[in-house]
Amino acid sequence: MRRALFGIVASSVVLFAAAAHAEPVTVRFTEGVARGFPVLRSASGEVLAQGDLVQVARANRVENRLVFRFHDGSIYDETVTYDQGGVFTLLSYRVVQRGPSFPETLEASFERETGEYRVRYRADEQSAEEVLSGSFEIPADAYNGLLCTVLKNLEAGQSQTVHIVAFTPKPRAIKMLLSRWRRSR
Numbered sequence: 001m002r003r004a005l006f007g008i009v010a011s012s013v014v015l016f017a018a019a020a021h022a023e024p025v026t027v028r029f030t031e032g033v034a035r036g037f038p039v040l041r042s043a044s045g046e047v048l049a050q051g052d053l054v055q056v057a058r059a060n061r062v063e064n065r066l067v068f069r070f071h072d073g074s075i076y077d078e079t080v081t082y083d084q085g086g087v088f089t090l091l092s093y094r095v096v097q098r099g100p101s102f103p104e105t106l107e108a109s110f111e112r113e114t115g116e117y118r119v120r121y122r123a124d125e126q127s128a129e130e131v132l133s134g135s136f137e138i139p140a141d142a143y144n145g146l147l148c149t150v151l152k153n154l155e156a157g158q159s160q161t162v163h164i165v166a167f168t169p170k171p172r173a174i175k176m177l178l179s180r181w182r183r184s185r
Contacts (some may be wrong), residue, residue: 024087024141025160028153031064031084032057040068048101049076060085064145074099080145088153093144093165105129108167112138121169136171139163147178154180 038051049068056063060083068076077096083089094109103124110117119132141162143150154160159179165171 023160024089025143025150025153025162026087027084028155030057030060031055031062031149034064038066038068040070047071049074057084061091066145070099070101072100074101076102078145082146088143088146088150089140090138090142090144090146095144095167106167106169108169108171110136110138110165110171117171119167119169119171121167130169132169136165138165139173142173147176151178151180154178156180157182 032055034053034055036051036053038053039047040049040051042048049070051066051068053064053066055065061081062084063079063081065077065079067078070076075096075098077094079092079094080090081092083091090112092109092111094107096107098105098107105120105122107120108118115135115137117132117134117136120129121132122129142165143162144164147164150162157180159177161175161177163173163175166174
């Protein structure tokens with residue numbers, strides 16, 4: 001099930017291990033108010049989860065919340081707040097994943113302004129819950145929850161290295177190479 005969720009962005013995103021220069025992505029298309037009901041399917045087409053997407057924009061500040069409710073009772077709940085004035089800047093991020101579809105239970109968040117993070121993590125039902133918190137330097141080009149938005153703002157044929165913050169369970173910045181393919185005619 002987790003593979004299916006990762007597959008949402010995996011077709012356009014490649015993990016990038018080599019050292020490369022990363023920088024914030026320029027805003028070409030601003031985001032506005034949006035409401036959607038995405039469906040998460042397996043590779044065979046089976047419906048795994050029903051989604052609810054709500055996006056609200058006020059001036060250059062955008063809040064986006066995506067919730068997937070799985071048929072087995074699992075929940076994936078992601079909230080991202082970002083600024084779209086000139087370049088995309090991730091301001092805050094929160095993710096919750098729990099239930100049978102997720103081997104680990106995770107609730108994690110961070111705030112750019114303070115640099116603070118908080119993680120509640122349980123490896124499995126037999127493990128004790130860990131609570132971690134502290135400071136973390138969030139890269140200027142961190143785009144958790146924004147990969148599709150950032151990708152559509154790249155020019156056709158353009159590639160750019162950005163970061164996501166992965167919770168393992170401590171936060172780590174991971175470089176990713178985003179590539180927007182040219183359409184063949």
